Amino acid sequence: MSQAAAHAPAPAALAPAPIPLREVAPWALFAGVVLLALLYLVGLDQGATSVVPGEMLHEFMHDGRHLLGFPCH
Ligand SMILES: [Zn+2]
Numbered sequence: 459m460s461q462a463a464a465h466a467p468a469p470a471a472l473a474p475a476p477i478p479l480r481e482v483a484p485w486a487l488f489a490g491v492v493l494l495a496l497l498y499l500v501g502l503d504q505g506a507t508s509v510v511p512g513e514m515l516h517e518f519m520h521d522g523r524h525l526l527g528f529p530c531h
Pocket of ligand 1: 520524530531
C-alpha cells in the first residue's frame, strides 16, 4: 500500500468552489445582450424595422438566416 493512497484528501476538499451569483450576473447579462443583438441582426433586421438601411445586411446574413430556419422569402 502506498503512502499517497493513505493520505488522500477528503471528498469535501475536492468539491468545486461555488461561484457567487454577483460575479456571474454581469457576464450573463452581457452574453444575453450580445445574443439578442445577433438574433436581431440574423433573423429580424429587414423592412420597416431595419437598423441598417438597404439590403446589404440582409444579403450578408442570408445564408445564416436559412441555416437557422428563419423565414426569409
Ligand atoms: Zn432567403
